[in-house]
Amino acid sequence: MGFALGLTGHDRQWAEDVVQETLIKAWRNADKLDRRPAMLRAWLFTVARRTVIDGWRSRSARPQELAEIESDAIVLPDESDKTVAAMIIYAALQGLSPEQREAVQRTYLEDRTVNEVAATLGVPPGTVKSRIHHAVRALRKALR
Template sequence: MTVDARPADELLTALHAEHADALRRYVLHLTADRALAEDVVQETLVRAWQRPAVLEREPDAARAWLFTVARNLVVDDARSARRRREVGSDDPVEEVQPDRTDAVLDGIVVADALAGLSPEHRRVVVDAYWLGHTVPEIARRHGIPEGTAKSRLHYGLRALRLALQERGVTR
């Protein structure tokens, strides 16, 4: 074993320059995956950098150590659960779905606020805003005068606004 007086970064640079291309070809031959080969070479050189004693070895011993580490990384990747359960694809995702978390949470808050209304007010508000009925249609559906339907809608919306304010949704 020879001890080189150069700093570790210089030794690693020299090790990379001397062995990286051959190491990349070796791993590419084992995996047939260019991206994986790049990752394995990078991880192998990081491990060499973390062990300064490797950098100070004779060139043939350092090369053997690098190829052994690379082969072990390839074997570990092949045995990993990720490799056995995940299937990569170059095809784009067919349809991207937007995140609906905020809409779901808003729906829960509104449903909770609606539950706090009287049944008469809740029915009129739901008929008007979720079912899209007009005041005359609501009056006919529930057998009440139009003025009563309009009044229930007004007071129901006011109570709903207060309930949402209590939950911190509106000002």
């Protein structure tokens, strides 16, 4: 088995097949084999090596077979949950006042600071914080 593993690049399944094929050939030719241990060992190693060579040749001569995939086994990512979540969030955002929606959009979606949003809108930072606070409370309530 160790010899076959070395020949097959440590492919255990293929090595087991090689050993099995070698032993079957030894069984079929038992009456013709030289029973001296050194000769029997050399014969077994030769048969194993030739079996691996035949395997390499047959693999390179024809393309690798692929298992047929059942159509039920094919799984496509389902984006419907994301779509539904986006629709729910969009509807919840529509329930906010325009000022609250704009404050949430600029701070959370555009990743701006409260001071940047306040300067853009021309209102004090406290007003932006208040709009965001009330908007988050309204969104939590709407999303329950």
